[in-house]
Amino acid sequence: xxxxxxxxxxxxxxxxxxxxxxxxxxxxxxxxxxxxxxxxxxxxxxxxxxxxxxxxxxxxxxxxxxxxxxxxxxxxxxxxxxxxxxxxxxxxxxxxxxxxxxxxxxxxxxxxxxxxxxxxxxxxxxxxxxxxxxxxxxxxxxxxxxxxxxxxxxxxxxxxxxxxxxxxxxxxxxxxxxxxxxxxxxxxxxxxxxxxxxxxxxxxxxxxxxxxxxxxxxxxxxxxxxxxxxxxxxxxxxxxxxxxxxxxxxxxxxxxxxxxxxxxxxxxxxxxxxxxxxxxxxxxxxxxxxxxxxxxxxxxxxxxxxxxxxxxxxxxxxxxxxxxxxxxxxxxxx
Amino acid sequence: xxxxxxxxxxxxxxxxxxxxxxxxxxxxxxxxxxxxxxxxxxxxxxxxxxxxxxxxxxxxxxxxxxxxxxxxxxxxxxxxxxxxxxxxxxxxxxxxxxxxxxxxxxxxxxxxxxxxxxxxxxxxxxxxxxxxxxxxxxxxxxxxxxxxxxxxxxxxxxxxxxxxxxxxxxxxxxxxxxxxxxxxxxxxxxxxxxxxxxxxxxxxxxxxxxxxxxxxxxxxxxxxxxxxxxxxxxxxxxxxxxxxxxxxxxxxxxxxxxxxxxxxxxxxxxxxxxxxxxxxxxxxxxxxxxxxxxxxxxxxxxxxxxxxxxxxxxxxxxxxxxxxxxxxxxxxxx
Numbered sequence: 001x002x003x004x005x006x007x008x009x010x011x012x013x014x015x016x017x018x019x020x021x022x023x024x025x026x027x028x029x030x031x032x033x034x035x036x037x038x039x040x041x042x043x044x045x046x047x048x049x050x051x052x053x054x055x056x057x058x059x060x061x062x063x064x065x066x067x068x069x070x071x072x073x074x075x076x077x078x079x080x081x082x083x084x085x086x087x088x089x090x091x092x093x094x095x096x097x098x099x100x101x102x103x104x105x106x107x108x109x110x111x112x113x114x115x116x117x118x119x120x121x122x123x124x125x126x127x128x129x130x131x132x133x134x135x136x137x138x139x140x141x142x143x144x145x146x147x148x149x150x151x152x153x154x155x156x157x158x159x160x161x162x163x164x165x166x167x168x169x170x171x172x173x174x175x176x177x178x179x180x181x182x183x184x185x186x187x188x189x190x191x192x193x194x195x196x197x198x199x200x201x202x203x204x205x206x207x208x209x210x211x212x213x214x215x216x217x218x219x220x221x222x223x224x225x226x227x228x229x230x231x232x233x234x235x236x237x238x239x240x241x242x243x244x245x246x247x248x249x250x251x252x253x254x255x256x257x258x259x260x261x262x263x264x265x266x267x268x269x270x271x272x273x274x275x276x277x278x279x280x281x282x283x284x285x286x287x288x289x290x291x292x293x294x295x296x297x298x299x300x301x302x303x304x305x306x307x308x309x310x311x312x313x314x315x316x317x318x319x320x321x322x323x324x325x326x327x328x329x330x331x332x333x334x
Numbered sequence: 335x336x337x338x339x340x341x342x343x344x345x346x347x348x349x350x351x352x353x354x355x356x357x358x359x360x361x362x363x364x365x366x367x368x369x370x371x372x373x374x375x376x377x378x379x380x381x382x383x384x385x386x387x388x389x390x391x392x393x394x395x396x397x398x399x400x401x402x403x404x405x406x407x408x409x410x411x412x413x414x415x416x417x418x419x420x421x422x423x424x425x426x427x428x429x430x431x432x433x434x435x436x437x438x439x440x441x442x443x444x445x446x447x448x449x450x451x452x453x454x455x456x457x458x459x460x461x462x463x464x465x466x467x468x469x470x471x472x473x474x475x476x477x478x479x480x481x482x483x484x485x486x487x488x489x490x491x492x493x494x495x496x497x498x499x500x501x502x503x504x505x506x507x508x509x510x511x512x513x514x515x516x517x518x519x520x521x522x523x524x525x526x527x528x529x530x531x532x533x534x535x536x537x538x539x540x541x542x543x544x545x546x547x548x549x550x551x552x553x554x555x556x557x558x559x560x561x562x563x564x565x566x567x568x569x570x571x572x573x574x575x576x577x578x579x580x581x582x583x584x585x586x587x588x589x590x591x592x593x594x595x596x597x598x599x600x601x602x603x604x605x606x607x608x609x610x611x612x613x614x615x616x617x618x619x620x621x622x623x624x625x626x627x628x629x630x631x632x633x634x635x636x637x638x639x640x641x642x643x644x645x646x647x648x649x650x651x652x653x654x655x656x657x658x659x660x661x662x663x664x665x666x667x668x
Contacts, residue, residue: 135578135582145516180567188482191482193563212567213571214571215574216575217574232516233568234568234571237548237550237551237575238547238571240550241575241576243548245575245576253600255603258599259600261599262597265595266587266600273583
């Protein structure tokens with residue numbers, strides 16, 4: 001797909017809690033880290049045009065509308081055709097960009113990505129994946145919210161898509177797959193999980209069977225498959241627990257002057273730990289199953305999260321993630 | 335129900351990873367903490383008889399069978415009529431005991447409790463609840479595994495049962511209820527969650543609407559309702575995350591001689607935090623919706639967890655939890 005030319009990542013400067021400042025700072029950081037990277041900015045003209053004018057390898061594509069976080073995603077995408085998100089996804093479909101990154105409304109990115117880029121043949125339901133930093137190597141968890149109600153065959157496709165992502169973007173050879181369930185035996189769990197287990201046993205390479213909630217952080221498998229309801233609850237619980245626990249550790253460590261002195265000694269080590277556990281390290285959540293690369297950043301993304309997300313978008317485009325997913329979902333197409 | 339006499343808690347000495355040693359140590363601890371408590375022990379004769387002979391207010395009820403952790407719960411309960419779990423539940427039904435505690439197979443306790451004690455009128459599906467230590471007051475989460483597939487009306491009943499438990503055992507006045515979901519708006523989530531939200535809006539006192547995974551640990555509500563699949567994944571993820579994070583904090587704190595000195599200063603504060611976050615503080619998971627008190631301890635329960643579980647069983651029996659649940663589920667019966 002991309003040979004002998006820079007990869008072109010379109011970035012939405014209007015999306016996210018810290019837009020446009022942190023988005024633009026992230027663009028600068030990503031741009032200086034990689035020579036073979038061209039950036040196309042969608043967003044308000046008064047922001048994108050002056051910024052692009054002063055920089056090489058950054059071009060502006062002004063848009064007149066913005067989709068807000070609290071708008072109904074599907075109707076906003078239908079009505080705001082000139083929004084930074086819809087236009088960004090359209091540029092990818094038209095071949096004017098190789099990938100799209102936004103820290104805006106997840107629902108809008110999902111709707112625009114699906115509508116504009118189209119679904120890959122054999123994918124009934126695109127899914128959102130996230131990369132979880134574990135004690136071992138990172139783990140891909142999907143779906144984390146695109147599909148609240150799922151059928152067993154959707155979970156089977158998620159397994160294929162998750163493996164393709166782990167192989168192309170995380171560069172894991174022969175990734176293993178687990179099904180999130182509430183017991184280890186194949187007969188345990190909900191009807192959905194039991195039926196998905198049966199499909200995955202015959203249909204997925206390196207399927208390791210069921211894994212439980214306690215194994216999500218241990219890196220037991222490279223890809224964890226679940227429905228979008230369970231996955232979203234799990235992801236938010238994980239974020240909430242980490243935040244709460246680290247805050248309580250901090251509180252305990254600063255509860256007396258002596259404790260504070262000891263805490264100062266430990267600060268660098270704990271800071272390194274916090275950084276290692278930071279999901280932003282892996283740069284945003286890919287929308288898998290659409291005919292293009294679409295990476296969705298956390299709403300709270302700062303410059304380094306944005307830069308990481310742009311990096312992931314570039315890597316996924318260079319590795320031609322959509323073709324890899326198409327081949328994984330339907331091996332006959334490869 | 336219980337007036338002018340000690341409460342009688344039946345304890346299974348054969349269940350749990352550390353049975354019988356830690357179970358018996360827990361019995362001694364619970365027994366010395368409360369005067370108005372009689373203990374009945376079910377389990378192998380050579381263990382329960384000599385132990386009871388040497389102690390006041392402890393009687394032995396020897397049983398000849400044991401249900402193992404890996405047995406199929408329902409069939410084990412049907413075939414092993416003289417097991418410590420089945421007999422314990424039977425003693426409660428017959429009025430020979432006021433409550434039952436076991437750290438054995440959760441599935442077997444659930445099956446035996448339901449089969450022996452029977453369901454409360456209006457409860458289609460008994461549920462397992464757990465009490466989560468939050469940054470504010472403790473929160474009741476249910477169902478955490480009894481029902482992998484749920485209907486909206488089951489979740490409605492869980493809300494009533496969870497409130498009754500919070501009121502009687504945790505002594506929370508007018509407990510608030512939240513529905514675990516993947517968005518705040520009533521229209522968000524799975525079909526199950528959307529329909530349950532509608533039922534709970536009209537049918538549950540102090541219903542606060544949807545809460546998300548990140549709010550589980552913040553004590554946003556007193557009772558969190560979810561299906562047994564999501565609840566079990568959430569509970570195990572919570573346990574796994576706490577364990578992993580605290581282990582990583584410990585590792586970071588002992589990575590150099592200087593760090594280890596600082597860590598020694600902080601050890602008491604961090605130990606207190608760990609104890610505060612320990613779910614064993616709240617002593618086991620009640621099986622709600624059956625006609626009797628049945629408290630299920632974690633398989634890994636040590637003596638203090640067993641003592642806490644026995645304490646909860648005694649409190650629930652004194653407060654006549656089953657009648658309170660019956661009244662909550664069907665106010666006409668009260």
